[in-house]
Amino acid sequence: MTDPASLLDLLDRRLVCALQLDGRAEPGRIAGVLGVSVRTVTRRLARLRESGVLKVVLMPRAEDEAVGALLLRVRVLRGRVAAVADALAARPDVPFVDVMLGGQEVSAVVVTDRAGRDRLLYHQLPGTDAVTETTVHAVLHLFADAGQWQAGLLTPDEVAALTPTRPTPTPPHRIELDPLDHALLTELGEDARRSQAALAAAVGAPESTVRRRLHRLDAAGLLRTHATIDPRLLGLAVDANLWLALPPGRLAEAGRLLAGHPQVHGVLATSGPHNLMATVFCPDYAALFRFTTEVLGPLGADRVETAIVGRAVKRAGVRLNRPATF
Template structure:
């Protein structure tokens, strides 16, 4: 008996997908601006955003400064006994220090990013993972340099004019880090869970005047501390193939290759790493033919000595958020 399957890309209509793309550019864009740029009513935007949020399909979260978190982070490749991979992936996704978890094609490998201190790293690598009988092998790579992260990827469904209208101005580059007080920290904590919370809602939650909140938000944004990420399953945007490409590039070409990949619209993360492969790129493609073209037309000129392509079967957690398709029910954020 043949089972009918649903293409995830059809679960959101064109307006839903363009709305997600708009929030990829500016996660805190006001409904009025979104409505104006997309050519629909404010009521429509508000209703669509509420539905996407209530079903758990879309969450806009605050990201820390990219370099601060990425450099020194660990990329894990965990081999697991067949039939145990989901349980181990869920255990990793439940950790606050693991913002990214993927199940890899084949059903025996999990890919994860760990951002923790030395004590947390040692507990995970030398006690917790080895103490799990389901884990058969763990490979660890340290991130040495960040070329691009998830916040920089855009699905590309908007026109150039729409992109320009929604792209925020570049933040200032202060000589020293912006000093943060208790109120700043509270604002960032509130936005870390839901980056679209309004100034009025933040003022009510923190018990301060709305004018103060607005002033502080402008200050934090100018310092580049309000980086947002619209977290959604890439299949909903028509990206059916998600792959991690592990490259071995001659040291003299490493920086050039990293910058070239970071500028490519299909790439949603590029990292220089330790280990036998010194460069990892995460790429979204609409299908396998597009991944083949990416390999032959984009990777080939970079001069990599060796390339390993690892296909993601299912994204479990991205940017600290458990991913959900419509009808799957809401999951915790980990």
């Protein structure tokens, strides 16, 4: 069996890291920082994107949408998990779906209004004979989301050079979005690396107008991007959800500490018997053990549940392709 991580070499992975910092970074800028030719960067990125291995999309406005979102843990009859995972992944209000190791649990994030929530929880899931149990946690606070995570293959100087300099974001509710703004956001939601010329052609507006609108949207914090890729291709074979029960007095500090850890790609305070959930990437199980003992241990959790992701189905609104040779 081919090791998925072997499908990307070190330069491919470093290019992914560059796009994690700025999904709209131009090839010339990336090439100058990483010390390779523009042609190499252009060719490599085209190969990654055209093969479906890498997709760059707009990151949902987590600060606006995360609080009140739902974390679902759905127990499913053996042999029916793929159908349930696919049905959840097909919903536009479900940006994240994972099948957990063992094949009898689906984990999902739901961002919807009250009516959508009630239909899903009280009618659609109970009406599915494949579902045996549903556990629901409400997100109370966001410490870190997937858009902030970096794979860590760039030097501090490279990170500084590739991190975009932006003004302090204007809260999105303070700017009024017109149909042109919405059209641009829709186009970028499908492919955040579309050029200004391509965007202008797609929305039927002059390129100079598109340039001004993108600057305005960026200043409002609406152009955060997410480089979506199977973490195994970056040498991270283990993806785990960690559910912690912490004394209330330790919750905020623990969330902040975990949010700053390089292996963590999401930290949320939640309702339920576990009040903190962290998602973590590790190269292997030995590294996950070290993370559990050395990082989680000092936090003072009363108990910790470790749930291993068997297959990531959807991340940041993007269906993931299984690793393939390209």
